[in-house]
Amino acid sequence: MAIQWYPGHMAKARREVSEALKQVDIIYEIVDARIPESSRNPLLDEIGQGKKRLIILNKADLADPAATRAWIDYYAAHQLPAIAIDAQHTKGINQIAQATRAELAEYVAKQKDRGVRQVLLRAMCIGIPNVGKSTILNRLAQRNIAQAGNTPGVTRAQQWIKTNADIMLLDTPGILWPKFEDPLVGTKLALTGAIKDTLFHPDDVALFALKQLSHQAQDELTKFYHVTPAELQLAGPDLLMQMTAHLGFRDDYERTSWAIINDVRKGRLGRFTWDEVPADGQ
Ligand SMILES: Nc1nc2c(ncn2[C@@H]2O[C@H](COP(=O)(O)OP(=O)(O)OP(=O)(O)O)[C@@H](O)[C@H]2O)c(=O)[nH]1
Ligand SMILES: [Mg+2]
Known part of the structure; x- marks a missing residue:
């Protein structure tokens, strides 16, 4: 909780x-x-x-x-x-x-x-x-x-x-409390389930995830959301719209966003790390 x-x-x-x-x-x-x-x-x-x-x-x-x-x-x-x-x-x-x-x-x-x-x-x-x-x-x-x-x-x-x-x-x-003054950190904490689901907008979190998923989970996006290769090239919001259409959710983008978030949390789309090791070794 x-x-x-x-x-x-x-x-x-x-x-x-x-x-x-x-x-x-x-x-x-x-x-x-x-x-x-x-x-x-x-x-x-x-x-x-x-x-x-x-x-x-x-x-x-x-x-x-x-x-x-x-x-x-x-x-x-x-x-x-x-x-x-x-x-x-x-x-x-x-x-x-x-x-x-x-x-x-x-x-x-x-x-x-x-x-x-x-x-x-x-x-x-x-x-x-x-x-x-x-x-x-x-x-x-x-x-x-x-x-x-x-x-x-x-x-x-x-x-x-x-x-x-x-x-x-x-x-x-x-x-200890999660630190989410930094919006990006907040998004990552939301994606992994560390902060309450009412504290963020699911679309922001799903769009963040899609940036990485559209590169690293192309097969899974095709399998679970019927995304076509051409659609993988789309900008995030357009991709989310297409996925919503494929799923038959009409214009309920939030529902698609939750589907993505829950699939990520369960590891259904693969294994991902959302924090990058600093390149400069700092
Ligand atoms: N996939 C996976 N899930 C885990 C692992 N460890 C814990 N979980 C799940 O993560 C959720 C949170 O685990 P908890 O042990 O309750 O976490 P906590 O840190 O005690 O959480 P709070 O008491 O809320 O502070 C539960 O659903 C666990 O089943 C793990 O190594 N892998
Ligand atoms: Mg506990």
């Missing part, structure tokens, strides 16, 4: 995340592999300062594999260890523990020097809504702890979940 963010909410979320962070050795920053940068909240750079961090690109099953590799390399080049997983289908989950141990190796060695026999590593998931925090928690716990769609603000005692012999995880993920 998407959350409406108001200044009060943001201040509270910030406070809660900051407090929780004090208790952990490493942050699992969960992002959507389809929009790795657009699904981050830069606030974490500030409140997570001095903490080890692992970026987890979730929903990798829906993202372009080559782009996912490029993003992982990009983050690595910026001293941010990153891994890609598909929590839904329990793929790549083991990498989380491996990467955690690698990141905290120095800390573990120090603790061992001090005579600690079994060093416990404490972690928590943080991310914007809908990136898969609860799903990851459940996979790591190997049982259902978090309900998908649980809302913040319901205060209950925080508990530690034993996910592994040496890794403990906070049972409540930290939720």
Whole structure:
């Protein structure tokens, strides 16, 4: 469930995340592999300062594999260890523990020097809504702890979940608000389902998607929307009109737009990444 963010909410979320962070050795920053940068909240750079961090690109099953590799390399080049997983289908989950141990190796060695026999590593998931925090928690716990769609603000005692012999995880993920001041970022968050469907106009989002789809998903557009090769050359709004006609939706472009958005969200048209790795390596 998407959350409406108001200044009060943001201040509270910030406070809660900051407090929780004090208790952990490493942050699992969960992002959507389809929009790795657009699904981050830069606030974490500030409140997570001095903490080890692992970026987890979730929903990798829906993202372009080559782009996912490029993003992982990009983050690595910026001293941010990153891994890609598909929590839904329990793929790549083991990498989380491996990467955690690698990141905290120095800390573990120090603790061992001090005579600690079994060093416990404490972690928590943080991310914007809908990136898969609860799903990851459940996979790591190997049982259902978090309900998908649980809302913040319901205060209950925080508990530690034993996910592994040496890794403990906070049972409540930290939720940060999506940042969509930049219209393009907002469009991408809408396309992937990170913000409420009432907060954007579907035509804008579908037109954005069509720009990439008309190059990268020509066969799928033909198969599902009966688009002809000539129509693939049309400008976005004209293409949307033709698709609407093919589908028999008369002049209900919004209906076509929703069909496109839902097909993209489900991965029915292929695997796409909507954020591009900066070319200049910045
Ligand atoms: N395809 C795919 N879907 C996923 C994956 N991980 C989670 N999902 C789906 O994404 C949706 C959101 O997952 P949640 O785990 O509820 O996400 P969340 O971050 O806890 O969301 P909030 O509690 O709203 O902040 C659900 O429908 C999940 O089934 C994944 O790796 N691949
Ligand atoms: Mg959740």
